[in-house]
Amino acid sequence: MAKTLKVFHATTLFLVAMFASMGASADELNGGDTAWVLTSTALVLFMTIPGLSLFYGGLVRVKNVLSVLMQCFALTCLMSLVWFVVGYTIAFGSDGVEQGRFIGDFGNVMFASITMDTMNGGIPATLFATFQMTFAIITPALIVGAFAERMRFSAMLIFSTIWLIVVYSPICHWVWGGGWLYQMGLQDFAGGTVVHITAAVAALVAALMMGPRKGFGTTAMPPHNLAMTVTGAGMLWVGWFGFNAGSALAADSSAAMAMLVTHLSAACGALAWMTMEWVRHGKPSVLGMVTGMVAGLGTITAASGSVGPAGAVVIGLSAGVVCYFATNYLKNVLKVDDSLDVFPVHGVGGILGTLLVGVFCATELGIFSGNGFSDGIDSIGGQLAVQATGVVATFVYTAVASFIILKLVDRMVGLRIDTDEETQGLDLVLHDERGYDL
Secondary structure: OHHHHHHHHHHHHHHHHHHHHHOOOOOOOOHHHHHHHHHHHHHHHHHHHHHHHHHHHHHOOHHHHHHHHHHHHHHHHHHHHHHHHHHHHHHHOOOOOOOOOOOOOOOOHHHOOOOOOOEEOOEEHHHHHHHHHHHHHHHHHHHHHHHOOOEOHHHHHHHHHHHHHHHHHHHHHHHHOOOHHHHHOOOOOOOHHHHHHHHHHHHHHHHHHHOOOOOOOOOOOOOOOHHHHHHHHHHHHHHHHHHHHHHHOOOOHHHHHHHHHHHHHHHHHHHHHHHHHHHHHOOOOHHHHHHHHHHHHHHHOOOOOOEOHHHHHHHHHHHHHHHHHHHHHHHHHOOOOOOOOHHHHHHHHHHHHHHHHHHHOEHHHHHHEOOHHHOOEOOOHHHHHHHHHHHHHHHHHHHHHHHHHHHHHHHHOOOEOOHHHHHHOHHHHHHOOOOOOO
16 A cells, blocks of 8 residues: 555655646756757867868968968957857847847846746746857858968957857847848858858858969968868768757757758768769868768758758759859959858858748658748748748948948958968968977
């Protein structure tokens, strides 16, 4: 009898706890969701340092490796402070306040309205702000790849600070903070527009304004350490699970689907790029495979909350092929020295992925769509128009604003080092150090 009572008591406690959890309000702490977003925040930061740092560092010449590592590390520090002071409030404003169509209110300058007990749904508001901070870190860091080996360190810091405030934070508000694109119904789960298109368009503008590196087109500029690049690429792949699946802000089926489609797209992007090189040049390259992987990841980012596994395979394969041709066209036909291929990989991939959301989120496509947050769209046409509007608005605003900011910085400190300094390399000229002393 006593044993039966104990079993009954334990069962009762379990049922009470379960129903209490089910009936909890959205503003109560959810331990599982909080644990997942904490993990995702660490993963996204891991993407910048060491992931992107090593990926970019291995791609430049030996005389510039430290400069790239330094830029990524410094941006991690500086962008964190800019986001804390003003970036977050421009992007998301403060809770309980009606937000504008273009920027948030300024009630969260220096996180003024956020305390340890403030909640954002089922997770602490401090955690949401920190998770979004990691996105604000990696986006300017992506731009580094376009002007690698020739921009002044001081110019890079000033440009990135102004750019985060003027470009990234407002567009983040448009898409995720309740702004006009959000109100239109733009679907961008993890940053196809906010991160990839903004960074890539700014990168393209910077590359065009600064001109090519000395010897571009006549002197071979191979990566100095592909092993470093592959190591960084692997870290990016793993970190991207926090980037995409973490954007669900919950430990649920949407996060699980986002993780699955992210992985499939990366794998397909790598295989597609590798195959293109194999067919066209007779041999597959390691550099091509890891670049295709990044293209697959960047392209699935916007769609990771809207498509199923079959759609992710199509998106990944498309990314590998389209971004491969875009890279070759930009450098070999247009002769634009986007040093580390930021625009053809992240920009073209971000545009492609954002547009394909309007296709693969349609329920009429069956196994290709209808997963994640989107719940499916009945037809393709209307949503595709919304996605295209988001792409064009992001592209145009970023291009114009980035051009003005770069012009301003050039007048202030000068964007580019001189020819002799470029010959010596940024490591010695700007930092008085060498990457290797063997």
